[in-house]
Amino acid sequence: MEVSRSKRRTLHPASYAVGFLSASLAGLAAATVFYASGLASYMTMGTNCSGLGMQLYALGGAAANAAEANGDLPPSLDALATPDGAGVTYLKAVPDDPWGRAYLYQLQPDGGARIASRGEDGLAHTGDDIAFVIERGPTWIVREATSAERQASAR
Numbered sequence: 001m002e003v004s005r006s007k008r009r010t011l012h013p014a015s016y017a018v019g020f021l022s023a024s025l026a027g028l029a030a031a032t033v034f035y036a037s038g039l040a041s042y043m044t045m046g047t048n049c050s051g052l053g054m055q056l057y058a059l060g061g062a063a064a065n066a067a068e069a070n071g072d073l074p075p076s077l078d079a080l081a082t083p084d085g086a087g088v089t090y091l092k093a094v095p096d097d098p099w100g101r102a103y104l105y106q107l108q109p110d111g112g113a114r115i116a117s118r119g120e121d122g123l124a125h126t127g128d129d130i131a132f133v134i135e136r137g138p139t140w141i142v143r144e145a146t147s148a149e150r151q152a153s154a155r
Helices: 013-043 052-070 147-154
Strands: 104-107 113-117 130-135 141-144
Touching (some): 130 147
Antiparallel strands (some): 104 113
8 A cells, every 4th residue: 555645654854853962862872881890090180291191092002103204113212203214204293191101111122112100200110000912913002001010010
């Protein structure tokens, strides 16, 4: 049985707005969960380091890009702000952490590296340090160091 054109049901314009609002809220909730799960540990330390995780991740990404182009990680973070053999610089300048101190950058025996902030107390290898690791794989991977990795580096 065919429904005539005049009997077809149409949605009220407000229904479209409700649908759009529902989808927007779902996306916002998903983004909030993603953001909070990745940066919750930084946010609890105070306003001084709310962007610290993002800055460490960006530094790791610059080092990974340099490694992808040149075969190995750079010997220091300063090398990222210096033109490489092809004349490419990966950072305009190496930033300090939120407390005005230089980041720690350590090459690892496995070919990866560790980038860390000494945290608010200014002492390396203490509980308030925040670290990211760069790992060699099929591509270079930048991720937050696990608590076991942070403790192992303190020894």
